[in-house]
Amino acid sequence: MSSKNPHSSTASTASTASSTTIASLFSPIQSAADITLDTVYQNISASSWKQLFTQARQAGLEEFIADFQSGKPVNQSEKRPALHFALRNLSKTPVLIQDQDIMPPIAKVWQRIEALCNQWVGVTDVIHIGIGGSDFGPRLAVQALSYVPHINSRGMRMHFLANIDSAGLAHILERAHPNSTRVIVVSKSFTTLETTLNAKAVVDWLKAHNRTQTQIAQALFAVTANVPAAEQFGVAADNIFPFWEWVGGRYSVWSAVGLPIALQYGFDTYQEFLAGAHAIDQHFFTAPLEQNLPVIMALALFYQQEKHHIQSIAVIPYADALEDFPKWLQQLDMESNGKRIGRHGQLLKYSCPVVFGSAGSNAQHSYFQLLHQGLDIIPIDFIAVREPMSKLPEAQTHHRQLLANCLAQAQALANGKTSDNPNEDYPGKRPSNFLLLPKLNAFYLGALMALYEHRTVALGALWDINSFDQPGVELGKVLAKPIEQALLTSSEPNLISADATIDAVTAARIALLKK
Structure with a gap:
């Protein structure tokens, strides 16, 4: 099994460089895994950037990244490492917990996922039952990849069931075919209230449609760390995929939690998704802080908090395929870093701001009035994709307009406009990042998600927050x-x-x- 990753990080280590050389590495425009980050509109001076990197080193960020990579218990409240990056370590470089390499069991899961993809025939509907981290990641990925032109897809109806509102359950069951439905129950503990209630309801639905106990057992799959509970529920042992304690739910899409990605789009696409994330992992672990995209994004937000005491941030992807990206990021950021007490029991000065967002240019006709002329300064991440995600004759024209709107909004927010009419006066100096993906496919989706994961972890280290408990x-x-x-x-x-x-x-x- 190869990683099929043609990309590599653009950064290199600088452990032996002098402080002067290190400082010269920084540029407000940086790239990794072919994703470009432009921070020019953050309005941070060269001297301020230098001070930020000094603060990061004084806060022990480099040591934290090394501890994170080496498997030390960075989740100190639960006395666990956070090794979700091992789940996409397609190089199979050993990752150790107490001198035990965890890559062989992870590789075994990859083999089982690939085998299941080859066996998965005659299925019309998949009901994926999970909530929080067991839902947001796979939902985002399956939805986003459905926009990729000519992607190899089985075309199954993928139903994501999270809430215990029975209206959502009814909506799914009205459309699914019980004789050709498979059910994936995802719960680390297999005791999550919403998940177990929904799973029981779906099993009852299968029984009501005269499915035998054997047929139901064949239709049920589970992803969990509590194998006995899954077996007791009625899931066959061969249909249970492991979920390790060192994987936080919001970081779990890279595990078998991401089964729907492989089952819908094939194992090769699933590997590309992992490969994109792995490329960003390599970048995060090896790049000096001045060239480290997640660190730069974290420090920019850190700066805006200290300067403007910001309370919220907006993330605006100019791609309909990424409509669910801000929802996924809300959990990642606010469940990880939405805390008032630090790692050492101290009351914090800053923690995670409120995260919101939706697809541009729709967002421009919703809350951009507030972003431009509201009382609060709200930093924004603009995410753009160079290539259109359509083969329609109008694709290039529409995409050019889409990108023009993205760039124009960033410029208007940064520069503003002075007018004698107060209603037409724009204060400007509203900070933003610009992230550019060459295209949106499985590789770059994985890379984008991993980029934000590491940004969240870096922010937690800067704030002295444990980003891995909740x-x-x-x-x-x-x-x-x-x-x-x-x-x-x-x-x-x-x-x-x-x-x-x-x-x-x-x-x-x-x-x-x-x-």
């Missing part, structure tokens, strides 16, 4: 259980004890719902 999501899950019981029973919620889990406001709302 304790804040647990409290609501705990409180939901007694509230569900209160909704189920006719008695009043317990508000007597000092440690009552339902407060008076929620009790009143429960009463309202039960009327």
Whole structure:
């Protein structure tokens, strides 16, 4: 199995370079894996960039990257390494945990995925059940690659079921064919409430359509770290793909969580997706900070926080294929770095801003008024694709207009416009990045996603945040259980004890719902 990666990082190590030489490496326009990053409109002076790289070194960013790569427990709260980059290590260079190479079991999963692709015949519908990191990544990739002209596709209906709103479940089941449907249940613990409820409902649907227990077992697949729970649910052992504890959910699309990519578009396309991410990994681990794209993007945002105290950022891909990219990034950024307490228990000065965005140029007719003339300064990442994603006669004309809009918005936000009429005055000095992909295919999609993953991790290191845990999501899950019981029973919620889990406001709302 080859990586089929014709690309390589443009960066090289500079461990022996003098500080003067290192400083001279920086340019506001840099490239890696053929993706270009232009930070000119960040309006950061050469001296400020120099200071930023000094701050990064003083914060121990170089050491953190080395620890991350070497498998040290950078997720210190859970005492685990974060080795999701090993999942796309197509070179199979050994990656060690306690002197054990984890690449052989990963390669075995690749072989199993390839074998399943070859066996996957007669399937009309795939229901992928998962939530959060088990949903956003594969959903984004399957959707984005569907826009690639002439991509090799099985043309199956890919249904992504995440929420426990039964309307979404009904919408899928109305269209799927039970005799030719396969179900992939994705849950690291195999105890996720939404996932297990939806999985049970889909199994009940299969039973209601007279599928036998054997047929249901053949239709069920699982991706999990809890193999016994998957087997107890009824998934055959041969249909269970492992999910390791050192993989965070939001970093998991590179594992068997990404099965829908391979099953829909073929194993070669899946490998290209991994290869693009692997190219960025090599760049992130070897490039000096001054040429390191994820680091440069992290430092630009870090600078804008310190200078303008920004509270939000916008990510605008000028490609319909990347409509779901900001949604995927929201989880990556805000679940990783949306924290007020640092790695050493200290109260933080800065953490993750709110992330939002949608496809341009649609976004221009939505919230760009706020970006241009609102009170807050909101940094923007403009993402463009050099080649159009259509073979229509109008493709070049439309794409030229699309790119023109992208460049024009960045220029207008940066330079502004002075007018005697206050309504026509644009303050300008609104910072932005410009990211240019040569084309959008599996390789560059993988590279783009890995670029932002490493940017998120670098920001966490700069803020002194653990980017690999998510304790804040647990409290609501705990409180939901007694509230569900209160909704189920006719008695009043317990508000007597000092440690009552339902407060008076929620009790009143429960009463309202039960009327």
